[in-house]
Amino acid sequence: MANNILNFSLADFFYNDNPDVLGTPLDFEKWINHSDVRKSFSFFEQEILEAPRVSTRIRSKLDGKVRKVINLTSYNYLGLSTHPEVIAATKAALDKYGLGSSGAPLLSGTFDIHTEFARRLAEFKLKEDCILYSSGLGANVGAIQGIMRKGDYLILDEKCHKSLIDGGNLSGAKMLFFTHNDMKNLELMLEKAKGKRTLVVVEGVYSMDGDLPRLTEILELCEIYRAGSYIDEAHSTLIFGENGRGVAEHFGVEDRIGISFGTLSKSFGGVGGFVCSNKPLIRYLKGYSSPWNFSCAPSPAVIGGLMKALDVATRDSSLRDTLWANVNYMRNGLKGMGLNLGESESQVIPIIIGHSGEKLMGYAESMQKRGLFLQPVDFPAVPAYSRRFRISISSQLSRNEMDETLSIIEDVIIKGFR
Ligand SMILES: Cc1ncc(COP(=O)(O)O)c(C=O)c1O
Incomplete structure (x- = not known):
């Protein structure tokens, strides 16, 4: 198992081979405590310290630091929260x-x-x-x-x-x-x-x-x-x-x-x-x-x-109109970089990275350290060949925040800056 540990996922531990019903599957602890696996889980359950606005602060589980981030993971699409x-x-x-x-x-x-x-x-x-x-x-x-x-x-x-x-x-x-x-x-x-x-x-x-x-x-x-x-x-x-x-x-x-x-x-x-x-x-x-x-x-x-x-x-269409203007701006910017956005027609825009879990997690870490809160979506949530980021566009995004977002994505995913 040690050689190909990163090929395992939660899908491999659904059935529990531990005879003790209060125990976990026999290799589960070994897997989940492996440094690479621990690192990939550190993207999840990160604490958000303020309201889920586009600009918010999180306590990053990557390094324990509090960061001001542009939040592209929230479903608060119209800022109504x-x-x-x-x-x-x-x-x-x-x-x-x-x-x-x-x-x-x-x-x-x-x-x-x-x-x-x-x-x-x-x-x-x-x-x-x-x-x-x-x-x-x-x-x-x-x-x-x-x-x-x-x-x-x-x-x-x-x-x-x-x-x-x-x-x-x-x-x-x-x-x-x-x-x-x-x-x-x-x-x-x-x-x-x-x-x-x-x-x-x-x-x-x-x-x-x-x-x-x-x-x-x-x-x-x-x-x-x-x-x-x-x-x-x-x-x-x-x-x-x-x-x-x-x-x-x-x-x-x-x-x-x-x-x-x-x-x-x-x-x-x-x-x-x-x-x-x-x-x-x-x-x-x-x-x-x-x-x-x-x-x-x-x-x-x-x-x-x-x-x-x-x-x-x-009562009027203003929030929706702003959202759609932002969706179009972001989609054009991302497409202009040649990124694979799948078949998205909505405010949910995937950036499909492909098979490499290592690349996905590497990009996620670099983007977060530069102030972009963008969650990686890994297998088994999506097929292993189409690991991705999933952007949720909000009507609250300003032009500056969108430009900043596009520039971070370009630096990390296209230019490979770490
Ligand atoms: C398509 C779909 N249906 C239902 C739900 C469940 O909704 P809720 O998170 O409000 O429980 C979700 C949540 O992610 C969803 O994406």
């Missing part, structure tokens, strides 16, 4: 309702502010009803697990988020995966599921690649095969579409989407998740969705802030 009106609304809700909901939604955790926010989200997404969860992951797991049953078929794009897969596993439905955005392969899977209750699951913006689903064609196939559709708009809500309603609005197909999911932790700047659909289905789901039924409702203080975030992001 620190928007003054959002903060004021959060404080007002905190004063009125206190910190927590202190109960599951079914029993004592539903406040008037939850009902109002769910109503407004349903209205925003042009659906009849909405269910709120304390996390986006919980919402995906809970919705899939609450709707799908043994004997049903769940067909997912192979690049779907883990929460959707976990929901499928819990539900007992038969899961089939189709090659990313490949309509022929999707049709093959629909043929396999023919005659069964079937739900097709895709994302609005794929989170590792920043590309979009071929939504119109996917929905056509769903209609031919009488399958339902579920779209995870985690990274597209408030960003795509003329009114910010997401990729379904962007493609003009909102009325053909069966179930629409969104998270409140990304563009909204808070935490939580929601699922919108027809009224009877949401009513039914509430009976069987454990993360709703058996878990505390979202904090009312956060809901107060989120309600204001929805207002701010939708």
Whole structure:
């Protein structure tokens, strides 16, 4: 093992060969304590010392130093997490309702502010009803697990988020995966599921690649095969579409989407998740969705802030417009250097480095030491041949910060300065 230790990853330690159930897999400690592996893990769980603004400070685990950095890893795409009106609304809700909901939604955790926010989200997404969860992951797991049953078929794009897969596993439905955005392969899977209750699951913006689903064609196939559709708009809500309603609005197909999911932790700047659909289905789901039924409702203080975030992001298009101007500026700058940006069409832009984990980590270290907080994305999160950085563009980036970012990336990745 010592010779090729860097070829190992967490994927190799999923199954535990230690007979002691409280022990770790036999080679795990040796692997995780190897200096190179420790170094690669030092990019993760670094402490952010201030709000997740574009300009923030972190305590770097690389050398323990506190650094002022340009933050390109946050999902605070519209800066709403620190928007003054959002903060004021959060404080007002905190004063009125206190910190927590202190109960599951079914029993004592539903406040008037939850009902109002769910109503407004349903209205925003042009659906009849909405269910709120304390996390986006919980919402995906809970919705899939609450709707799908043994004997049903769940067909997912192979690049779907883990929460959707976990929901499928819990539900007992038969899961089939189709090659990313490949309509022929999707049709093959629909043929396999023919005659069964079937739900097709895709994302609005794929989170590792920043590309979009071929939504119109996917929905056509769903209609031919009488399958339902579920779209995870985690990274597209408030960003795509003329009114910010997401990729379904962007493609003009909102009325053909069966179930629409969104998270409140990304563009909204808070935490939580929601699922919108027809009224009877949401009513039914509430009976069987454990993360709703058996878990505390979202904090009312956060809901107060989120309600204001929805207002701010939708009262005009200014934040979205600035975001898209920044996306275009950064994409042009990165493309101009000849970097491989994959198929990104969104504010999520990968810089694909390739197979070398050593290069990826070396670049990551140099960029961080120069003041760029940009996380490496390694196998198994992405295939080993396409290790990458993933840039999250924010509407808050100034021209100076973008130029500084581009110059650091050029120095480190193109010119090889360390
Ligand atoms: C596509 C997608 N869906 C769902 C989630 C889960 O959302 P949350 O982080 O709000 O729990 C994520 C989070 O990374 C995501 O990228």
